[in-house]
Amino acid sequence: MTSKHDIDTQYNDNQTRDLDMNNIKISAKKVQVYYGDAHAIKDVDVEIQDKTVTAFIGPSGCGKSTFLRSLNRMNDTIDICRVEGEILLDNENIYDKRVDPVQLRAKVGMVFQKPNPFPKSIYDNIAYGPRIHGLAKNKAELDDIVEKSLRRGAIWNEVKDRLHAPGTGLSGGQQQRLCIARAIATEPEVLLMDEPCSALDPIATAQVEELIDELRSNYSVVIVTHSMQQAARVSQKTAFFHLGNLVEYGDTGQIFTNPQDSRTESYITGRIG
Amino acid sequence: MSLLNLLLLILVVAALGYFIGRSRALKSAKGDQAALHSRPHHYGWNVAIFASLPALLVMVAFVLLQALVVPNSVLKEISPELIESTGSRSLVMTQVQTISNGLEAAVENGLIAEENIATLDVQTADVRALIQEAGVVLGADVNAEMLESAKTLKDRVKKWSFIRNILIVVISLAGLIYAIIRTNKDFRARNVVENSIIALLVAAASIAIFTTIGIVLSMTFETLRFFELYPASQYFFGTQWAANFRGGSALGVLPLLWGTLYISLIALAVAVPIGLFAAIYLSEYASPLMRSVAKPTLEVLAGIPTIVYGLFALTTFGPFLLGLFGKGGALGVEWMADGRSVLTAGIVMGIMLIPFVSSLSDDIINSVPQAMRDGSYGLGATQSETVRQVILPAALPGVVGAILLAASRAIGETMIVVMGAGATAAIFYESPDRFINPFEIMTTITTRIVAQLTGDGAFNSPETLVAFALGLTLFCLTLMLNVYALYIVRKYQERYV
Incomplete structure (x- = not known):
């Protein structure tokens, strides 16, 4: 608990500096998302800070994953999905016509609920993004990127001897860390994680959470989670979604200890959800 | 009663x-x-x-x-x-x-x-x-x-x-x-009923299996009879096919085998790229409306009887090719003497096979989990990069299976060959042009089986019995292809998905 207290204090310091340093990474204004006729996200305003872990919590179907997917335009792949409003990444609207969603997704990486390694070797899984975006000039550089990413994904020691074995042969927790390493390899600025631990056992979850905490030094991490303990453990900022509305957004410590909205309180104390 | x-x-x-x-x-x-x-x-x-x-x-x-x-x-x-x-x-x-x-x-x-x-x-x-x-x-x-x-x-x-x-x-x-x-x-009446249902299903499965065994056995016996009348070495290694019902025929299988493989190869060269690209378009790019219209339309092609394709080859496509490559044709070359040729039959057969390749591949590509696509898009890959580097490798075993199924169909096809490629076997001994040139008339194993069995001949001469040897050869050929297809699928199934 002391460490959490430290984080909170540290966080408050950060926040005071925010205003002058303006380290807001993503800023969403009046975002609406529709699936066909269904209004999935209503009027969401949120500012996500750089080098911070932001957790989205809320009951199933509250729209937190939908909102997450609209941050890197993954919703574009769904035909009936429509997004309105503004989402600014470094003060540039990502839904602007001039923005190429493919380039955007290279900048805003994503890790999914279920580990989804490609049916390729571990090496090729990691090298996939760098190859597509031409990040390595030669084989040696690519090897270097692969090793660096796997190290940052905290899985290097487990796979260094079998880089050319299929990625699908790893265990669930290893696969998820491989997917995180794969997302890191393209050097994104923001990392979106959609319930990254929901398919993992407690040990693998702990490993991934530790990893998320380390990633904070380089990236802005947004994580959707069903586990409130997880949100409390890994995040500095928490947003609570309910029925498509962003009910409350603030410091994690504050949300969990002193929520302002009665719905937030009901949810974190287990009365709704 | x-x-x-x-x-x-x-x-x-x-x-x-x-x-x-x-x-x-x-x-x-x-x-x-x-x-x-x-x-x-x-x-x-x-x-x-x-x-x-x-x-x-x-x-x-x-x-x-x-x-x-x-x-x-x-x-x-x-x-x-x-x-x-x-x-x-x-x-x-x-x-x-x-x-x-x-x-x-x-x-x-x-x-x-x-x-x-x-x-x-x-x-x-x-x-x-x-x-x-x-x-x-x-x-x-x-x-x-x-x-x-x-x-x-x-x-x-x-x-x-x-x-x-x-x-x-x-x-x-x-x-x-x-x-x-x-x-x-x-x-315990339920157990009796359940067991009877199992027995019924087993019976249905064994009928199919025993029929196959029966067909192979009957062909084998007739083939053995053929080899008593005609030396096996001349059948397997003979480079000339000249069946003559008066006797003294040359019944070498090689020219027919060559014709079969040549025409099938051209058919696959047409069907595989077109079918695969069509499948990729349908499953990855087409809107639901487009897909719901285009897929059944494409599958209509599969329902057309092959004799109709043969007719198309004979009356439309053959003359069209002749108009391009024949004497006084549009290209000013004189490569083709007859509307019937390896190329005519091969291309028309390829068109026939397009729906096989596309429909099966489309199903297989569709069954690649959406998570694979999401993973790739999430890394900033474009749609074509995703198709080429993630979806096709994941779908490979199924696609190979589809292609080999199409190949089996091509090898077994008869009517298109009769009407599109003629009835003369490849000739090896005159000049290489006579069996390599795709504008030449050539024929396949299947059409010769028909030719040897139609007519009044009793089943006691090598000229008629050779049909069984040809049939068995064909059977072995398609069997090998199918086994190979299974092998490919098994081999990659573990690695992918």
């Missing part, structure tokens, strides 16, 4: 048994369904199965036995002279059988009384006319011995049928009674 009536009788007994079994089970549980081991209808089915299944099995066995034994017993009594004068034993037997059927029909139509048949005589009555009036046409006049044999045959069939009817009715009733006696609330 005819076979059909007997069948109906068994079904009636079975239906009756169903209701008896059901009500008896309920009665034994005093109307309380929950006290029964199985559901009431299981008891009904149990009785119905016992009343019908053994009887039906015996019926099938009896009919087969009768068809084997009875005509043979009559044939044994026919004098050698008659066989000599008619030509062969099977010919005599066919005639005797026709007369016997005719007599039967005559009795049924009331043209002659049953008891008068015994005294029927060729001298005193026109048997042929009588039979004809009953609707059975006879090729030649009836001679005395044949008529007597036909009478014997008719009598024996009648006797056997009588025994058969009694036997089957007894078996059916015995089954009925046995099952009814066993029916009480503790009897």
